[in-house]
Amino acid sequence: MKSTISFAASLTVFAFFLHACGNKNNTNQAGPQEKIVPVTTSVVGSEIVTAIRNFPATVVALNETELRAEVSGYITNIYVSDGASVSKGQRLYEIDRTRYVAEVDQAKANLNIAESNYERVKKDVERYKTLQAKDAIAKQTVDYAETDLNNQQAQVQGARAALSTATTNLNRSVITAPFAGTVGISMVRNGALVSAGTTLLNTISSTNPIAVEFQINEKEIDRIVDLQKNKATNAIKVTLPNGTSYDEPGFISTMDRAVDRNTGTLKVRATFNNNQQKLRVGMNLLLNISTLSDAEELIVPYKAVVEQLGVYNVFTISDSSTAVFKEVKLGSKFEDKVVITSGLNAGDVVIVDGANSIVEGGKVSTKKN
Incomplete structure (x- = not known):
């Protein structure tokens, strides 16, 4: 009887040992538990967007123009400093006026002579016409006098034009601001020789x-x-x-x-x-x-967007709490959000933080942003 009990006890110990070894092998063969990544999410919303x-x-x-010399000569005065603000008509540069003053004086003298000659010939014509009315002078003499009067009148017009040109040149020897503004750094200095129409003085x-x-x-x-x-x-x-x-x-x-x-x-x-x-x-x-925007548009946080070689994607979350990779088209960006023009629907849940740690189909645990 005692031997029977000992044999039964031995069988029980051996069975327990086999069961323990089997559990150990089963434990070693089982795969690791699936990793669940915690992420922050946001729900795709829609609103009228103020896009920038x-x-x-x-x-x-x-208004902007180059200031160039309109007459030739030496710069005798620069009235403004580089970069100064100026008003319309303010003096900026002066070119030596001596020759232009002399030309004006000469033109005035020539005009006076021409006008005097014109008045003299005009009186001659009037006198000859009086004598012609009395048949006291030949008609040819009157004709010559009238021709001379016309010539003198032309001389007066030419002298006036010369005076106008001389006066214009004298005025152009002083360069003024064509409008209110700011001048740049001067391209010339006092004593510089400038040529009409070619020398750049400054820009305003x-x-x-x-x-x-x-x-x-x-x-x-x-x-x-x-x-x-x-x-x-x-x-x-x-x-x-x-x-x-x-x-x-x-x-x-x-x-x-x-x-x-x-x-x-x-x-x-x-x-x-x-x-x-x-x-x-x-x-x-x-x-x-x-x-x-003309109508409500879908928006997501810009942080939710993943760019790969110019293609934009977001991770959404399925009903089984797995990550789903979706391609999207972007619209206007404003503040920290961006408009989604295609690829998502209102109410979709997108992953905002944690996207770098997950893969397509990976398990996630969510927390709203």
């Missing part, structure tokens, strides 16, 4: 108001026309080269007459006040146009 379109732009002057441009020019696609013309008509407040602003926003808004002032047939673009000009002279001619900046 950015256009590369350049600051240009509404208006600074307030000032213009910003940019190019738009021909598809956007209607929207820009509406902005030009309405002059919407705060719709048009610029970002300066240092990244700061310019304080004052502008308005669409001019649109070019024709679309460039090669590029399909149209030049547009916006006008801005420039009281503090922050906008300078030639400056490159961004022009920003704010527009309201």
